[in-house]
Amino acid sequence: MKIVVPVKRTVDPNVKVRISQDGHSMDTRSLKMGMNPFCEIAVEEAIRLKEAGKASAVIVVTVGAAACEDILRHGLGMGADRAILIETELSLQPLAIAKLLKVVVDKEQPDLIISGKQSIDEDNNQTGQMLAALLGWPQGTFASKVELEPNRAMITREVDDGLERLALTLPAVVTTDLRLNQPRYLKLPNIMKAKKMPIERLLASESGIDLRSRLIVQQLAEPTKRSGCMKVQSVAELVNALHNVARVIG
Amino acid sequence: MSILIIAEHDNHTLSPSVLPTVTAARQLGQDISLLVAGYHCEAVAEASARIEGVSRVLVADAAHYQDGLAEELTPLVIQQVNETVRFVLAPSSTFGKNLMPRVAALLDVAQISDIVRIQSADTFVRPLYAGNVLATVQSHDPIKVMTIRTTAFEPAKLVTTAAEQIPVSATPMIGRSILLDRDRSKSDRPELTTARVVVSGGRGLGSAENFRLLEVLADKLGAAIGASRAAVDAGFISNDHQVGQTGKVVAPELYIAIGISGAIQHLAGMKDSKVIVAINKDPDAPIFEMADYGLVADLFQALPELTKALDTLNS
Numbered sequence: 400m401k402i403v404v405p406v407k408r409t410v411d412p413n414v415k416v417r418i419s420q421d422g423h424s425m426d427t428r429s430l431k432m433g434m435n436p437f438c439e440i441a442v443e444e445a446i447r448l449k450e451a452g453k454a455s456a457v458i459v460v461t462v463g464a465a466a467c468e469d470i471l472r473h474g475l476g477m478g479a480d481r482a483i484l485i486e487t488e489l490s491l492q493p494l495a496i497a498k499l500l501k502v503v504v505d506k507e508q509p510d511l512i513i514s515g516k517q518s519i520d521e522d523n524n525q526t527g528q529m530l531a532a533l534l535g536w537p538q539g540t541f542a543s544k545v546e547l548e549p550n551r552a553m554i555t556r557e558v559d560d561g562l563e564r565l566a567l568t569l570p571a572v573v574t575t576d577l578r579l580n581q582p583r584y585l586k587l588p589n590i591m592k593a594k595k596m597p598i599e600r601l602l603a604s605e606s607g608i609d610l611r612s613r614l615i616v617q618q619l620a621e622p623t624k625r626s627g628c629m630k631v632q633s634v635a636e637l638v639n640a641l642h643n644v645a646r647v648i649g
Numbered sequence: 650m651s652i653l654i655i656a657e658h659d660n661h662t663l664s665p666s667v668l669p670t671v672t673a674a675r676q677l678g679q680d681i682s683l684l685v686a687g688y689h690c691e692a693v694a695e696a697s698a699r700i701e702g703v704s705r706v707l708v709a710d711a712a713h714y715q716d717g718l719a720e721e722l723t724p725l726v727i728q729q730v731n732e733t734v735r736f737v738l739a740p741s742s743t744f745g746k747n748l749m750p751r752v753a754a755l756l757d758v759a760q761i762s763d764i765v766r767i768q769s770a771d772t773f774v775r776p777l778y779a780g781n782v783l784a785t786v787q788s789h790d791p792i793k794v795m796t797i798r799t800t801a802f803e804p805a806k807l808v809t810t811a812a813e814q815i816p817v818s819a820t821p822m823i824g825r826s827i828l829l830d831r832d833r834s835k836s837d838r839p840e841l842t843t844a845r846v847v848v849s850g851g852r853g854l855g856s857a858e859n860f861r862l863l864e865v866l867a868d869k870l871g872a873a874i875g876a877s878r879a880a881v882d883a884g885f886i887s888n889d890h891q892v893g894q895t896g897k898v899v900a901p902e903l904y905i906a907i908g909i910s911g912a913i914q915h916l917a918g919m920k921d922s923k924v925i926v927a928i929n930k931d932p933d934a935p936i937f938e939m940a941d942y943g944l945v946a947d948l949f950q951a952l953p954e955l956t957k958a959l960d961t962l963n964s
């Protein structure tokens with residue numbers, strides 16, 4: 400059983416981002432970048448399935464600029480067998496990314512795709528579902544548990560009113576939620592080994608896919624700031640403020 | 650030019666998330682169809698027909714629509730997108746997020762997530778980077794498939810005159826994904842995303858038992874209970890209580906954060922609340938930058954005191 404894991408390069412979740420002077424893009428120069436946390440969970444899950452003898456090969460794939468090689472090497476260091484870079488300097492949107500990922504999936508014929516549920520920069524929460532749609536495969540989104548059987552995947556999903564368990568006929572797409580697993584730290588020998596492994600490359604521009612943006616960002620703005628915090632000294636003072644000033648209780 | 654909204658429901662009751670979605674739709678146009686796909690879902694169709702602004706309710710009743718599976722609903726939605734449909738909307742709930750990208754991909758259009766403002770028929774505002782940035786985006790697609798952030802729009806009103814219901818034929822069953830079971834968390838408290846007051850707890854609560862202190866307070870206030878990711882990860886409370894970038898977004902009149910540090914991922918889910926209160930023993934906790942009222946205190950002291958003070962206020 401082969402597993403394909405699409406991964407995205409994003410800013411580190413702990414850094415504060417700023418809007419560029421032009422007001423149309425984010426100033427991510429000199430910010431710490433890395434693998435999107437949900438993608439890291441996806442890679443971890445695939446590796447665990449391989450370690451458990453349920454999968455034979457794990458392929459990490461990313462669509463992005465040459466700089467994205469670092470997250471592919473991170474995936475290799477975690478234990479992925481192969482890495483594919485679909486190279487483009489364009490900043491692509493989920494539909495185009497899903498179409499490019501489909502090119503790899505058509506070629507590799509995996510039984511399972513595990514993607515993140517959401518990229519923490521654009522917060523789209525779309526690519527996995529779009530890829531499943533284009534392939535005509537079932538989808539188990541927001542997974543907190545994945546169990547593989549020979550022909551199906553049993554998925555526990557985190558939904559708004561609790562948990563849901565699905566049986567998906569393979570091949571299928573799964574997207575990861577936070578509680579699926581805790582990704583491993585890379586060991587130095589694995590980092591060194593991953594540095595020497597090959598990265599397979601494709602050019603997005605040669606795929607024949609229409610990569611034009613459907614959504615044009617006209618403006619980026621910061622949300623309005625809140626008015627500031629009034630520190631109260633006691634519970635009594637707090638209750639008084641909420642009751643008599645803010646008038647939200649009592 | 651018409652609008653198609655996909656109704657979220659459990660075959661018995663219409664989800665409150667549909668009401669703000671209708672309000673968003675009314676800012677786009679007048680001809681609004683609400684698609685109710687389910688199994689024995691007459692009560693839902695009935696309730697849908699009484700939402701102000703809904704022109705008609707399309708009802709698809711079949712066993713394979715019972716569980717709201719995206720694989721089964723997608724062909725039906727696509728079938729309902731005729732030449733006049735220019736917008737397809739759903740709430741930005743786990744239901745909408747699961748379904749709408751699938752629909753958009755097959756219509757070969759972008760999906761626009763989590764819209765908080767409608768500027769014009771092709772220009773919308775949505776948050777990025779955990780709500781640190783608001784992006785104004787213009788869509789060049791002929792059909793706009795979008796999910797609506799329900800806290801950003803007022804719920805549509807209910808009216809007494811019902812819109813017409815039109816049965817639509819079901820699409821064939823796909824059958825490649827099957828719901829085995831559902832573990833719905835039950836509670837007598839108000840629903841988190843629509844509650845007037847939310848009391849949220851974080852890692853500072855220390856244990857599932859201590860989370861009970863929060864429940865006592867919530868009951869006094871008629872509040873829903875929220876939690877940080879750390880509290881959910883630690884097993885203090887179930888996942889459906891997580892507030893944040895990757896959990897639920899809430900915007901109540903009063904949000905009380907207790908033992909929560911205020912990471913950006915948490916703030917993303919609550920910073921549009923009207924009044925924010927933070928109780929934390931660390932005076933430098935970032936949550937205070939977002940709060941209107943801050944109390945630097947040990948929560949194990951402050952919580953019982955607060956509960957008692959509310960008793961006094963109520964009597």
Ligand SMILES: Cc1cc2nc3c(=O)[nH]c(=O)nc-3n(C[C@H](O)[C@H](O)[C@H](O)COP(=O)(O)OP(=O)(O)OC[C@H]3O[C@@H](n4cnc5c(N)ncnc54)[C@H](O)[C@@H]3O)c2cc1C
Nearest residue numbers: 851852853877878879893894895896908909910915930948
């Ligand atoms: C990809 C990603 C997605 C995420 N999504 C979310 C999300 O959706 N929602 C979310 O909440 N987080 C999310 N997080 C996690 C987030 O970054 C923080 O780790 C989390 O919010 C911290 O939770 P906390 O404030 O409860 O815990 P901590 O940061 O540990 O804070 C605990 C606080 O409790 C206070 N405290 C301790 N004891 C007491 C006491 N006795 N009395 C008073 N105060 C006390 C401490 O001073 C501290 O400020 C996400 C992270 C990542 C990487």
Ligand SMILES: Nc1ncnc2c1ncn2[C@@H]1O[C@H](COP(=O)(O)O)[C@@H](O)[C@H]1O
Nearest residue numbers: 405406462514515517518523524525526
């Ligand atoms: N550029 C990309 N290359 C590869 N995979 C991606 C890319 N963008 C998104 N994905 C995958 O889709 C998931 C959801 O991303 P998004 O739809 O952007 O929120 C990510 O966690 C990745 O698994």
